[in-house]
Amino acid sequence: MNSSNILSITTFVYGLAGFSYIFAWVFNKPVVSKVATWVAVIGLAGNTAGILMRWMESYQMGYGHAPFSNLYESLAFFSWTIVLLYLFIQFKYGNRIIGAFVTPLAFLALAYASLSPNISDRIQPLIPALKSNWLIAHVIACFVGYGAFAIAFGISCMYLFKQKKTNRQNSLLNYLPEAGILDELNHQLIMFGFLFLSVGIITGAVWANSAWGRYWGWDPKETWSLITWFIYAVVLHARMVRGWRGKPTAILSIGGFAAVLFTYFGVNLLPGLHSYGSF
Amino acid sequence: MPKQETSADFFSKTWDFFASVRLTIVLLLTLAATSIIGTLIPQNEDPAAYFKAFGQFLYRLFNILGLYDMYHSWWFQMLLILLTTNIIVCSLDRISANRRILFVRHPSFRLNRFRNIKNKEEFVVDEDPEQLKASCQTFIARRFRHHAIETTDNGFAVFGEKGRWTRFGVYTVHLSVIILLIGGLVGSIFGFDGFVNIAEGESARVIHLRNTNKTISLDFVVRCDDFNVSFYETGAPKEYRSSLTILEQGREVLKKDIIVNDPLRYKGISLYQSSYGNLPSDEAILGFTSRKTGMVYRRKAVIGQPVVLPEKLGTFVLKEYRSSADFKGHNIGEAFIGTLTREAGSAVQIILPLRFPSFDKMRRGDVTIGVIEHLPRFYTGLQVNRDPGVGIVYTGFILMIVGCYVTFFMSHQQICVEVDKRGTTTRVTVAGTANKNKLAMQARVAKIAQRLGSQARRT
Numbered sequence A: 001m002n003s004s005n006i007l008s009i010t011t012f013v014y015g016l017a018g019f020s021y022i023f024a025w026v027f028n029k030p031v032v033s034k035v036a037t038w039v040a041v042i043g044l045a046g047n048t049a050g051i052l053m054r055w056m057e058s059y060q061m062g063y064g065h066a067p068f069s070n071l072y073e074s075l076a077f078f079s080w081t082i083v084l085l086y087l088f089i090q091f092k093y094g095n096r097i098i099g100a101f102v103t104p105l106a107f108l109a110l111a112y113a114s115l116s117p118n119i120s121d122r123i124q125p126l127i128p129a130l131k132s133n134w135l136i137a138h139v140i141a142c143f144v145g146y147g148a149f150a151i152a153f154g155i156s157c158m159y160l161f162k163q164k165k166t167n168r169q170n171s172l173l174n175y176l177p178e179a180g181i182l183d184e185l186n187h188q189l190i191m192f193g194f195l196f197l198s199v200g201i202i203t204g205a206v207w208a209n210s211a212w213g214r215y216w217g218w219d220p221k222e223t224w225s226l227i228t229w230f231i232y233a234v235v236l237h238a239r240m241v242r243g244w245r246g247k248p249t250a251i252l253s254i255g256g257f258a259a260v261l262f263t264y265f266g267v268n269l270l271p272g273l274h275s276y277g278s279f
Numbered sequence B: 001m002p003k004q005e006t007s008a009d010f011f012s013k014t015w016d017f018f019a020s021v022r023l024t025i026v027l028l029l030t031l032a033a034t035s036i037i038g039t040l041i042p043q044n045e046d047p048a049a050y051f052k053a054f055g056q057f058l059y060r061l062f063n064i065l066g067l068y069d070m071y072h073s074w075w076f077q078m079l080l081i082l083l084t085t086n087i088i089v090c091s092l093d094r095i096s097a098n099r100r101i102l103f104v105r106h107p108s109f110r111l112n113r114f115r116n117i118k119n120k121e122e123f124v125v126d127e128d129p130e131q132l133k134a135s136c137q138t139f140i141a142r143r144f145r146h147h148a149i150e151t152t153d154n155g156f157a158v159f160g161e162k163g164r165w166t167r168f169g170v171y172t173v174h175l176s177v178i179i180l181l182i183g184g185l186v187g188s189i190f191g192f193d194g195f196v197n198i199a200e201g202e203s204a205r206v207i208h209l210r211n212t213n214k215t216i217s218l219d220f221v222v223r224c225d226d227f228n229v230s231f232y233e234t235g236a237p238k239e240y241r242s243s244l245t246i247l248e249q250g251r252e253v254l255k256k257d258i259i260v261n262d263p264l265r266y267k268g269i270s271l272y273q274s275s276y277g278n279l280p281s282d283e284a285i286l287g288f289t290s291r292k293t294g295m296v297y298r299r300k301a302v303i304g305q306p307v308v309l310p311e312k313l314g315t316f317v318l319k320e321y322r323s324s325a326d327f328k329g330h331n332i333g334e335a336f337i338g339t340l341t342r343e344a345g346s347a348v349q350i351i352l353p354l355r356f357p358s359f360d361k362m363r364r365g366d367v368t369i370g371v372i373e374h375l376p377r378f379y380t381g382l383q384v385n386r387d388p389g390v391g392i393v394y395t396g397f398i399l400m401i402v403g404c405y406v407t408f409f410m411s412h413q414q415i416c417v418e419v420d421k422r423g424t425t426t427r428v429t430v431a432g433t434a435n436k437n438k439l440a441m442q443a444r445v446a447k448i449a450q451r452l453g454s455q456a457r458r459t
């Protein structure tokens, strides 16, 4: 049993949790959502174990580095932060329906890591540029931020859903939390995510400065993280303009998450190269 | 004087324009949208490559718009200047509008404000207000930075306040953005960004600047004593290490091994490990086999330095290294070329291919020469930078993180505990306000009421 197996199993546990949350919401079965919570907790435990084991395995192989160095590892950490933050919110606010919109994201992230043929789950040694504690801080901060934005994305979708005007009494919408609460939660998460994204960009800059002698070089990955930052800065300021709470914020939050995804996956499709590989 | 009026009018209109958050939103979205362009068009490449990719018309158009170095183009810089103005004007505007809240030494409390708060916590105790006064006051004093007490008709009210300073969090964030931009500007005006390649054992003083053909001479000399590269079993690089020495007027002043992520800094200039390469080799361990005695003599040979052989076999000089040598029309790969001078005075040229160690046997001389070990030579590629703006930028970084934390997670809180006699019992009312996160403040008020209640019952 190695870490990759555990993470593959965790993928299915998350899938089951997501399915149960959706089932509980659609058929209004609160009991099922309690089960879903326990499944999510088990998934989180598996995810944690997978990450820790990977860390130990890398020491056994003689490479000895924290498991935050490639796409596979970052996706495993991403789903971990999503579920951890989500469970925290659930315990704090006592609403389980949000899980129907959020746990599937953790499932998708981990499924992509485990199943995509383009992503290698091999533990690789660190190339010289990646040997830095700033890198660890950078990856952790970025993905905690991305996790918060992922949940804000789920909540924004719920908000837009809730706002939809329907003639008939739609029970699905009734079970969703109040629009005001969703908006407030969205804002809280975006503040939290913005702080961590800022820390992520800053630690990335400090790392770049120690490795290449420049803290900012406008390479596509850096630029896209800045674009994401601009979008969430707009979200924070939009609340100050009258009438911009609610729907515009939800739309911007979805746009912000699209930018997150592009920073993460899309940049590789662009011309030019991000500096990781080159030296 | 109508003329003055219009200029004042113009000023206030401009001020309002720059104080608006709508402008911020427009600017930030414009920055986000235009930044995408520079990620689609690779920046700072050879003009010929752009011409080939885009064709004549688009090439010209993009050139005029500065899209090949767009983050330094006039219009992008213009957007940044507008944003800076926006931040400054807006912050000044808000600070002056809120100065009565922001700059007070001793806050004053108005009881009516707290009485009008909708969500209050209440409980009833048997003690007289006078009995509760001291404990209530210390309770608030311990938890709030400022406190005050006021006597009312049937009892008293204790006020507490803390976190007024957190209102400056937003301005700290805004200031940090400006500091970052200033730091970037300082770096681009007073700094430079260059590189130099130094062969092992050699020194350099002059460096080349990137993106131009200019060179700069440093105040000191850098010597590369050694360069090493190591690999994992997978073939991936593990470490690049250069041993550098800084010399001033011929004196060694600093020695350091640098690796990626651990540069050398001296007099505001940083030297980073950035690349490496192979150089023509200039030394080798050679084996000289005497035909007469069969003895093998192992000698280190350096290009240009004669090696005197025992048994009066002559003197050998390594002349040069060729990365691909020819022998009678055949390419024999990497080889050293040397000359052997006999005691008698006649000299022969000798080819020593690295791939064929016993090649020299063919010559059938008194001595056969072969390369036992070839010592490869590297040069280290150093990134040489000076950026006096880094300190400013890092200050901005810290201010931004601290400012965001304070703004998002701390608040300015006020609380009022009113205690008054109602017939035979005493009623205690707790009410609080905060400038942010009002839900959390309500929970806090409830908790304080609960604590106060249990404390009163104990006495």
Ligand code: HEM
Pocket (backbone or CB within 6 Å): A191, A233, A236, A237, A240, B018, B019, B020, B021, B024, B083, B086, B087, B090, B091, B094, B170, B173, B174, B177, B404, B407, B408
């Ligand atoms: C990249 C630039 C900027 C960043 C990173 C930034 C960041 C922030 C942050 C984090 C907040 C706190 C939001 C909250 O409490 O939810 C804030 C608030 C605010 N910002 Fe900005 N900001 C920027 C530019 C601007 C500009 C150009 C203006 C000019 C109009 C502006 C005006 C405001 C105002 C009025 C507030 C609310 C302050 C208050 O609550 O009293 N910001 N900003």
